[in-house]
Amino acid sequence: MAPYLQPRVDGDLRSILDSHDTLHRMLDTLGSPLNLVLPDRLAANVRDFETTLRAYDLGGTVYFAHKANRSSALVRALATTGAGIDVASLGELQHALGAGIGPGRIMATGPKSREFLWLAARTGVTVGADSVPELAELAGIVAAHGLPRVRVMARLSGFASTGTTVLSRASRFGVPVSALDPLWTVLDKHREQLDFHGAAYHLDTNGIPEKAAALEGCLEAMAEAQRRGFGPRAVDVGGGFGVNYLADSREWEAWTTELTGAVLGQRPPITWDGHGYGLRNEGGRLRGALAVYPAYRAVAGPAYLDRLLATASTAHRRPLGALVLDNLYDLHLEPGRALLDQCGAVLTRVEEVRDGLVRVAANSNDVALEAHGVLMDPILVPRGEPRPDDGPVEVFLAGNLCLEADLITRRRVLLPRPPRAGDLLVFANTAGYLMDFSAGSALMQPTARTVAAWRHGGDWRWCLDERYWPVTGREETG
């Protein structure tokens, strides 16, 4: 049998997933699939990142990358903390403002429409610009509409490394550090409209050396800005701190070994159609690379930030955290996935069990494990009376679309016992990107409703996401 990949679940998420009656009641009311979010956990995760910053005596703001989840409850809960929010569209900006997050705590990033730029400037949020033309366009809007001066950060890219050449994937975003002159020119020309706050990067990698080179590159650019008479105050290190999805590293190691064996034909396949997740067999040799998220990560989230800040700058031979502080800069960050660790789950109902195939009332857009390459088992929540324990079974998980490719995961998953129609399969720790990032309504199948749940004394309370406000029910406990 292929090994389990049991999700890491702790704290409140563990406790509510153990409340089987509550879960069944929610699903009976609102249907399958159903998204569950835990706003209080987001606030706790914010504190963990802030604690890491403070350990380096650094000031700065944790901006939650909104794109990772659409929930209103999460954003409203965020409003009660000291954190900020990173919005990447006009809709996200409106959502954040409407949730009560003040413009001083909002950062607008990503590709921007004119409307998005206008509302950002009008309300006075910080604009994280991707390019020089974007800054010029923003300055034009500010001047034409007589808006107040806008605080801007410039995203940089194409960082060089010292000593060794650290290769990095090319990015479509950011001003190349090798050609910053146009940036200084536009900032200088529009000093009345643009208030340069600092440099930013966001790299799509889990490699610390690349990020260290990027942070160092930003500091160099900011030193140049100082020489040119700007007064930069903060550096933004973007997102990408990662989540450890699995409870046990040995399961991950065992599973990847089994996959290697299966691809090489040394054991029967453990995936749909012998899918190799990027690995190939070429004449008995293993080729390609495992194209999945490294589901077990020993260092993720705040610990990853700590690792980055403890990394020594190659040019200045000093930990990067100390170097940022020496320069009196604040350090901003934009974690998405990592801030949503343990903040939610997708609940699905088992519709049919037949021939090693379990069909659930949800599809691979509702639970985006495959799209994001995250491999882990669902949790089986049986319905009704306890049944005799028949022992573990291996099954494939199919979705509710009439497409051959609609598998929730192409892994064959191991369940502790055979599921039955009416049981729930719960995909835990899916709040970051795996919940509603790509959900649509293909085939007019129902899209998931979202409920927010919180502790009330010893019980769980829950309501529809859009009806959640941080005041709901809490005064009663006071």
Add this chain to the structure above:
Amino acid sequence: MRYDSVTDIIGDTPLVRIDEAVHGLRNIDLYAKMELFNPFGSVKDRAAWNMVRHRLAGAADRGDTVVELSSGNTAKALAVIAGMHGLTFRSVTNRMRIPEVKDLLLLLGAQIDELPGRSECLDPADTDDPLTRMYHTVSAAGGGYLHTDQYFNDLNVEAHLRGTGPEIIADLDGRAPDYFIACVGTAGSSTGVARVLRRHDPNVTVVGLVAGKSDFIPGIRNLDEVHEVGLFDPEVYDTIEAVSSDEAIDGLLTLVRRCGTLAGPTGGGAYQGAVRYLRGVDAGLTERRTAVFIVCDRVESYMSYLRERRPELFRQPARAHSVRTLTGDELAAARTVDVAGAQEWIEKEQPLIVDLRSPFAYRALHLDGSVNIVDDLFEEMLRGGLPFSRRRPVLLVCPVGEKSARYAALLTRMGHPDARSLSGGVIAWRDAGAELVRD
């Protein structure tokens, strides 16, 4: 002994017996094949030289770059050989994890390309990983590269078929050992030697050693990675066993402390793996047997690897005058001065202002008239005693007033009568609107 070229020294390494008192095997003579005596320091000198020597002349004419996927000994040997022949060498690696080797490669003039980490926001459709892409670039004919391709190149194995293997047999008076134990990186050395030994005596037992999955021993592969190796053929080995980095270091310590053999971690791993395996057979033996393991390279390059895993081996004497030894009382008694107080004090008494931040930050902005001594350097200076007169008051500044308070307490303990720390640091100074300058 006279040679025309240093490459003539490659090979012909000694076979040295390990004292029974050290390994404790009663019926087995254990020998170390001392590959660390190769001129560039490792077993990989043989493979590197064998893979390039016939191609050097043409490559030099075309101005090709020698390229290899290696972060260790193969890169080192190729960098030296390329340099000797007027070629440049480029090393492509996942991660340069051994800083000493990285520095040595840079010293030798190598260019090092580190491949990017895994994508955080994955696109599973993109199976075109950076390594594969790199492979296509350097393998294209006429692309300006001499790609040695050590994981797939039969000349790597051949170096040991013709050198290492026959040498062992010759040194054992024409007999193959009963057991041969080696760590597996590219599998070149173990495969080459094993084939020679088996040809001589089909009963030889061959033990291949790899690292555990989440473990790391520089130079060798782990249980899964070994399947990516083109030269790896499971049939070569009677058994493949994992050896942990902990065992490798234990073995290394035995070799360097008790056997006069300055072996690196894989030499240590091979020794420890050999003894572990042989202990199982030793008890049942009735006649004498012989075993050989390979000491691949030298210990000196692995100091930071060892320090990270066994800090206690590098026990250092407690430092005099260290901020780490300050008591809570001493810290609480440190004198501090706020921004307004400091401005007045500077005006009246002109204390020496020491800025403990990095030179990079100091250059950008600092208090007028301050001197910059970055904290680690300042700590180093204080070990020798007070570096300035007791009669001159001192104002210490750092970003937030934390470190400067500790140094003020330390100076006070060392007998300085008036050392103060700027409370809130340069950030408070800036936020109060006080002047900061750049020179």
